[in-house]
Amino acid sequence: MQRRPHEPLFRDQQIETLSRETFDLAIIGGGITGAGIALDAAARGLKVALIDKGDFAGGTSSKSTKLVHGGLRYLEQRHFRLTREALRERALLYHSAPFLVNWCGFLVPTYRDKYSHTRVEIGLWLYDLLARSSNTHRHHSLEKNQLFNLAPQLRRRDLTGASQYFDCMTQDSRLVIEVIKTAVEHGALVANYAAAFGFFKQGHEIKGIEVADLLRNTTFLLRASQVINASGVWCDQVRQLDFPEAPAKIRPSKGVHLVLQRKKISCHSAILAPSVHDGRFIFILPWHEVVIVGTTDTDFEKELDHPEPEKADIAYLLDTLNWIFPEIGLEGRDIVTTYAGLRPLIQSKKADSKDVSREEAIFESDSGLISIAGGKLTTFRIMAERLVNRVATRLVKLKSTGISKKSNTAGISLGGGPIALKNELFKQNLDSLSREYQVDPSLIIHLIKQYGINYREILQIIAEHNEAERPLAAGLPFVQAEAIYSGRYEMAVQLQDFLERRSRIGLCGRRADTACLELTAASLGKAHGWTKTEQEAQIQNYSASGQEGSRSEAEDGR
Ligand SMILES: Cc1cc2nc3c(=O)[nH]c(=O)nc-3n(C[C@H](O)[C@H](O)[C@H](O)COP(=O)(O)OP(=O)(O)OC[C@H]3O[C@@H](n4cnc5c(N)ncnc54)[C@H](O)[C@@H]3O)c2cc1C
Known part of the structure; x- marks a missing residue:
């Protein structure tokens, strides 16, 4: 499958196509597991759809320790195969x-x-x-x-x-976003704030997902030959939409x-x-x-x-x-x-959750729903490869041409394409870009480390918008152009999507930083055409949400 150029990602357009066309594979869950499957399948030439009931990476995949590792603890538990595999994936992801x-x-x-x-x-x-x-x-x-x-x-x-x-x-949520963007460049269609609430069946076989568009308060049918449940800790809830008596596995x-x-x-x-x-x-x-x-x-x-x-x-x-x-x-x-x-x-018989294996498991229901759960952020690529291998043979028979039975994700670069970091960070290159766009070289380094080769898009936004190179929060490297970029190219459709998952601003405890929230809402609003009232509503929603964790518990903690 030929990689498409990096293009804006408009949610309304994606939803419109998702509700109109029929897909080879529809994935429930836009955490790292679902994102990895979308990329693997789309890169093989399958027609792929992915939905998430919240924002991409809004579940476990933004709450990890952020390690891409073999896992010393798994070694201690003598899980040599898992450690060896994760170390191999560490090298590939690097x-x-x-x-x-x-x-x-x-x-x-x-x-x-x-x-x-x-x-x-x-x-x-x-x-x-x-x-x-x-x-x-x-x-x-x-x-x-x-x-x-x-x-x-x-x-x-x-x-x-x-x-x-x-x-x-790594930055876990940015990793998910980069994998999703790369899947889109390989032809996948994606939508956040789109929840699966039921299945469409022909006979006893699942042939689609009933989806609620949570931002527009509408529903639609997402038709697909094969549905994958990659909903992480919600796996059993989704399995029970298919078969209410399904026993818990998670x-x-x-x-x-x-x-x-x-x-x-x-x-x-x-x-x-x-x-x-x-x-x-x-x-x-x-x-x-x-x-x-x-x-x-x-x-x-x-x-x-x-x-x-x-x-x-x-x-x-x-x-x-x-x-x-x-x-x-x-x-x-x-x-x-x-x-x-x-x-x-x-689920396992181990008394203590810390002794339970971190390996993934795949289960298939009588109606053809394939669920995948467990695993690690580090091993998402190989988990996706194994799952898509399992469904590819069946889908190849249905489609007959143009699909690769083998995964090719080991050779796919994230962040818009291969990047020779040494060249990009070479002082002469930084100096000339810094002069051309009239920005500090440290900003260019920051952008490269967030967006890979797509940092050039953000420099372009800086060239087109007044003051877009200005910081969003004192003491942090994030600038207004990033919020505009994320709104246009990364489906950041709510203020919290940018603050919590496209940037690290949320983790730096800026919930009460009114100036930062106003500036971010105004910048993201440029991508979505928000009025002043809409910007204020976004700030209110964000301030009321508990995304950043409970500081009061922390203050009471000791
Ligand atoms: C504290 C902690 C630390 C960790 N540290 C590491 C680490 O350092 N390194 C490492 O490799 N791994 C780590 N892990 C493991 C890793 O984070 C997880 O294995 C991984 O993020 C799980 O991803 P997932 O996509 O399966 O689940 P999730 O990220 O939770 O994604 C599932 C998605 O499904 C969506 N969804 C649910 N129901 C529906 C529905 N009905 N319709 C549509 N969408 C739905 C959810 O909104 C969610 O976004 C850690 C885990 C934890 C909890």
């Missing part, structure tokens, strides 16, 4: 989105009565070995002075050793993160801290303007749409932070924001 997936060092200090240094070293040696030739960054032991240079406030008492290993980090597990100001914790590397409560490791991740700390892993039995961090979750994380940084004395008020996500784990 090559397909080098602007968005970055290598990052992780310190592993060990203490008496906690993990032994020898055990950690053996684990890291095996981790490097499993990564094989894709491993460009190998772990090493650190001397005390090297450790404290990287993390001066770290606990010194009872220290028995330290190592540093390497994994990758075991939701909640994971909470704290977001702290970067200036509060002085560290030049990510850290794995042993939890003071159990045998788990807690990640402490300096990430752009903030430090992310997580995560918890507890069974969750409440309503799935709005998981909240609770006092006990916050205390669990703060206790370990205060143990590993004994001098800082972190309290609830140091927390900028919090977020909670739900892992769509597959």
Whole structure:
């Protein structure tokens, strides 16, 4: 399938075509799993539709720890196949989105009565070995002075050793958006705020989805030869639209993160801290303007749409932070924001959710609905490949020509096409672009790291709009042109879509920053033609929503 040029993505047009045409594959769920399937199938030449009841990446896929990793913990649980596969996917993703997936060092200090240094070293040696030739960054032991240079406030008492290993980090929701945009460039049609509420059947076979357009309060029928349920933690709810008695397959597990100001914790590397409560490791991740700390892993039995961090979750994380940084004395008020996500784990007899396998499972109903759940952000590409392999043979028979039975996503670049980062970031290139568009070189670097080769579209918007190079929030790199771009090219149709998932502004705790909200609403409004009243309504909606996590719980936390 030939890749189309990067074009504006208008939701109304997409919905109009979705309701009119018949598709080979219709996907319910625009998290990383559904996005990956849409890209794999569209790139093979299948006619693909994807819908999400909220914004793309609005579910678990924007609430992760943001690691593209093999998973040291899975190694400890002897899930060698999963670790090996995830390490291979880490390498592939680094090559397909080098602007968005970055290598990052992780310190592993060990203490008496906690993990032994020898055990950690053996684990890291095996981790490097499993990564094989894709491993460009190998772990090493650190001397005390090297450790404290990287993390001066770290606990010194009872220290028995330290190592540093390497994994990758990403911006999870931007990864989903980039995969969806790439699927669209390969011909997929997509719509957010479009909920599946029933199935259309011929005989007993599913031949379409009944969809509610939640922004226009209308419904339509999405016709397709094959329907895929990639709705994550909502998987059972969607299966029960097909067969109300379908037994539950998913075991939701909640994971909470704290977001702290970067200036509060002085560290030049990510850290794995042993939890003071159990045998788990807690990640402490300096990430752009903030430090992310997580995560918890507890069974969750409440309503799935709005998981909240609770006092006990916050205390669990703060206790370990205060143990590993004994001098800082972190309290609830140091927390900028919090977020909670739900892992769509597959049910198992394990007593503790943290012991449940992270591998994905695929189930097929008698009426032909194929559901996929579990897995990881890191392994989305190979999960999609396996699922589409399963349906491709059947669909190839129906369509007979023009479809590849093999996945080709391993060679597809995200972010608009291959990007030679070294060339793009070359000083001479930056200087000449900086002169041409009259912007600071640091803005160009920021745009490249957010949008890949499509940063050029944003420079073009800057050239066309007055003041579009101006920041949206003091101290953050995001500019007005990005909101205009996201409205036009990324289907950001609500203020929160841009603040929470197209940019990191939400994670930096700007809910009460009126100037930022007004400027963002005005910029996004340029893409959608919003009146002043519509902009104000967007701000009110955003302020009233709980997307950013519960700060009051955090303040009470300790
Ligand atoms: C705390 C935490 C930390 C994690 N950290 C990492 C990590 O660092 N690295 C890693 O690799 N993995 C990590 N994971 C795992 C990873 O985030 C998940 O496996 C992945 O995001 C799941 O994606 P998904 O697309 O299956 O689900 P989701 O992202 O939840 O997407 C499902 C989508 O389906 C939509 N939907 C539901 N019902 C309907 C309907 N009726 N109609 C239309 N749409 C519907 C939802 O709105 C949602 O957007 C973490 C998970 C958690 C919870």
